[in-house]
């Protein structure tokens with residue numbers, strides 16, 4: 424996967440199946456001004472109905488929002504990456520800050536999830552990002568570096584073609600407070616330079632890095648115009664079809 428424009432929605436725990444189908448149909452049917460990979464991160468329950476109802480083509484691809492780190496076993500309520508791959512779900516989101524916080528997912532567990540997802544043949548949207556106190560202390564770059572080193576950087580250079588990175592500062596998620604374009608660019612450039620040091624220029628240049636945290640129809644253009652911002656991972660605004668289409672057309 425080389426560096427592409429990506430607009431990814433993360434529906435989180437929202438929408439009924441019927442609402443999800445309506446939303447996805449609106450997004451799939453919309454005109455696009457440019458070539459943009461559109462990914463919808465939907466609840467597990469929605470994957471099969473959406474595959475049946477919408478044309479899952481290059482126009483709209485699906486992502487699961489999580490997966491387990493084992494292939495199968497006695498893990499009640501969990502979904503394995505093998506199950507997702509068997510359903511031909513191309514992407515899974517791993518490392519979202521909400522799962523880190525509410526489900527106590529640490530860097531070591533996320534490393535295991537990454538391993539399992541790639542072994543199953545999935546592509547991964549890997550999330551990283553700092554909390555407000557870390558940003559205020561000025562250690563946001565080293566915090567994100569640590570998240571990458573302890574999870575993502577176990578992968579080899581070849582595997583990185585199946586990775587999209589999403590930088591999502593926790594203080595900007597669902598708060599209406601977006602990172603400024605300059606703050607996003609600073610972190611994205613830092614992440615790209617970490618990729619270059621670890622994997623070399625080719626991987627650094629070819630890895631898409633998305634920004635997430637209160638991306639809206641009215642701020643996406645400025646964020647996406649930053650040289651190292653390759654798109655967005657969008658929560659709240661991805662639940663509004665017209666606004667998400669506006670975001671898709673912000674490149």
Ligand code: 13P
Pocket residue numbers: 433519591595596597598599635636637638656657658659660
């Ligand atoms: P919001 O766009 O609602 O801030 O959520 C961002 C996010 O968490 C996407 O994964």
